[in-house]
Amino acid sequence: MNGTDTRPEVADYLRRVRAALADLPADELSEVMEDVEPHVAEVLDEAGSAEELTRRLGTPEEYAAELRAAGGYPAPAVPRAEPTRWVAARYAVWGSALLVVTAFISGALAFGHESARKYAVPVMVLVAVAPALWMLVGRALSRDDIEAVREFRWLRARGQAIVALLSPAVIVFVRSLRPGWWLLRVALVVLAFFSGHFEGTLVVVLAAAVASWAGPRSSTDRRVLPIAVAANTFLAGALIALLAVGLNAMHSRRDDRPVYIPSGLSYEGRTLSNLYAVDPDGKPIPDFYLYDEAGSPITVEQPSCHDYDDTSRPGNRFPLPEIQYLRGACVETSDNPFVPRPPRGSATPTGTPAPSTTPGTSTPEPGTTSQAPSATSSAPPTTTAPTTTLSPTTTPPVTQPPVTTTR
Amino acid sequence: MDTSQLLKGVLDLAVLAVLKDEDGYGYDVLRRLRGGGMEEVGDASVYGTLRRLYRAGLLTSYVVPSDEGPHRKYYGMNEAGRERLVESEKAWREFSTAMDGILRKGAAA
Numbered sequence: 001m002n003g004t005d006t007r008p009e010v011a012d013y014l015r016r017v018r019a020a021l022a023d024l025p026a027d028e029l030s031e032v033m034e035d036v037e038p039h040v041a042e043v044l045d046e047a048g049s050a051e052e053l054t055r056r057l058g059t060p061e062e063y064a065a066e067l068r069a070a071g072g073y074p075a076p077a078v079p080r081a082e083p084t085r086w087v088a089a090r091y092a093v094w095g096s097a098l099l100v101v102t103a104f105i106s107g108a109l110a111f112g113h114e115s116a117r118k119y120a121v122p123v124m125v126l127v128a129v130a131p132a133l134w135m136l137v138g139r140a141l142s143r144d145d146i147e148a149v150r151e152f153r154w155l156r157a158r159g160q161a162i163v164a165l166l167s168p169a170v171i172v173f174v175r176s177l178r179p180g181w182w183l184l185r186v187a188l189v190v191l192a193f194f195s196g197h198f199e200g201t202l203v204v205v206l207a208a209a210v211a212s213w214a215g216p217r218s219s220t221d222r223r224v225l226p227i228a229v230a231a232n233t234f235l236a237g238a239l240i241a242l243l244a245v246g247l248n249a250m251h252s253r254r255d256d257r258p259v260y261i262p263s264g265l266s267y268e269g270r271t272l273s274n275l276y277a278v279d280p281d282g283k284p285i286p287d288f289y290l291y292d293e294a295g296s297p298i299t300v301e302q303p304s305c306h307d308y309d310d311t312s313r314p315g316n317r318f319p320l321p322e323i324q325y326l327r328g329a330c331v332e333t334s335d336n337p338f339v340p341r342p343p344r345g346s347a348t349p350t351g352t353p354a355p356s357t358t359p360g361t362s363t364p365e366p367g368t369t370s371q372a373p374s375a376t377s378s379a380p381p382t383t384t385a386p387t388t389t390l391s392p393t394t395t396p397p398v399t400q401p402p403v404t405t406t407r
Numbered sequence: 408m409d410t411s412q413l414l415k416g417v418l419d420l421a422v423l424a425v426l427k428d429e430d431g432y433g434y435d436v437l438r439r440l441r442g443g444g445m446e447e448v449g450d451a452s453v454y455g456t457l458r459r460l461y462r463a464g465l466l467t468s469y470v471v472p473s474d475e476g477p478h479r480k481y482y483g484m485n486e487a488g489r490e491r492l493v494e495s496e497k498a499w500r501e502f503s504t505a506m507d508g509i510l511r512k513g514a515a516a
Binding site: 028031032035036037038039041042043045056058062063064065066067068069070071072073368 | 433
């Protein structure tokens with residue numbers, strides 16, 4: 001800038017005026033200084049000294065304050081304003097990023113599993129509130145504030161890097177489709193409608209409306225940009241979910257899925273939780289397998305302590321193990337929870353030789369009545385011996401280790 | 408007495424008036440005002456007023472290079488400024504007449 005006054009008094013005065021007005025927009029400040037510079041130089045010419053200059057114009061700070069008041073500029077920014085702005089800019093960036101991510105997820109959930117769908121609508125409401133808050137904050141923010149946030153620059157660089165990976169032809173093609181995007185939105189709404197998910201459809205209609213409103217506006221008002229992006233991301237998520245649901249439906253219709261048989265058997269309308277068998281002597285049969293008339297195994301869900309399917313155990317093997325929790329640990333037992341009464345006809349002839357009440361596999365020496373019918377450890381009631389066979393002397397407590405098969 | 412409060416309200420009109428016939432840079436405007444009898448007007452107030460009127464779209468500005476010293480930025484009136492001057496002048500005359508009447512009546516009472 002030629003012709004600039006280089007006298008130290010002028011330079012010093014101008015520097016202080018500029019500092020006092022530093023909060024003005026840069027353009028306006030330079031315009032103001034263009035006026036003030038010749039003024040101060042000229043007054044110094046007349047005044048002759050810095051003291052006289054200050055006497056006539058006041059201190060640089062007073063001069064700046066007077067100019068500010070007459071010029072209708074806002075009061076000097078309080079120092080606190082800077083951090084607030086920083087926080088607001090950061091909030092805007094993070095809020096927008098979060099908004100876009102949640103929009104995509106809730107879009108995908110809107111047509112997902114029933115329980116997920118329940119959350120999609122509230123999440124979408126939240127998603128709608130976030131930009132509204134941001135609009136309030138964003139009013140005070142300039143593009144420079146956003147640019148100043150390091151995360152924003154990082155995200156933008158990543159985004160640009162990803163776009164750069166695509167071939168230019170693809171980008172040109174996608175750009176050329178832009179006018180037809182509204183058609184895609186309409187198609188999505190129709191698709192959502194036919195999917196039969198009411199809440200999902202409602203949210204998609206809302207999001208499509210928001211996208212149509214915010215899309216064109218975002219080119220002029222950058223504050224709307226995150227909303228436009230979020231709404232479109234939500235729709236993209238919803239589209240993916242709808243396509244997935246559609247494919248899944250087609251898939252499951254085509255091949256016959258195995259019919260799910262609820263575990264358990266029923267007898268005369270009553271659900272049976274287990275089956276037990278005894279031999280003619282009333283001796284429990286520890287392991288047996290059930291088949292129907294066609295020779296197909298009658299399978300039920302086998303209770304197991306393991307989460308995974310225990311394939312080692314055939315589904316038609318009975319009795320089913322009983323699952324118990326002892327001191328927090330899962331234990332499988334296969335004891336008979338009762339002492340079977342020997343079948344009539346077979347028990348009477350044999351008479352006194354007691355059938356063993358032990359359900360275990362070990363042979364309990366049928367003849368020896370002195371041996372107490374060993375009871376199972378887990379079920380004390382079984383100590384009562386079968387009434388038909390045993391003398392009262394056999395009731396004493398268990399002397400034999402309980403026979404328990406634990407798997 | 409301190410007339411700065413009175414000046415504040417009429418400074419816009421005064422600045423527009425002294426630029427009506429001839430463009431001028433800041434110090435020109437200041438000198439014309441002082442020459443017109445506004446001795447009390449503050450330098451910075453005039454510069455601030457010029458910027459405000461410019462921002463309101465009532466003035467134009469252009470920079471004239473100067474051989475000695477810094478460039479001078481000249482302000483001139485545009486059509487909007489002229490219209491504003493006519494309106495303001497009319498309002499001022501009405502106000503002034505009313506004020507005269509009030510003062511006279513007050514003095515007579």
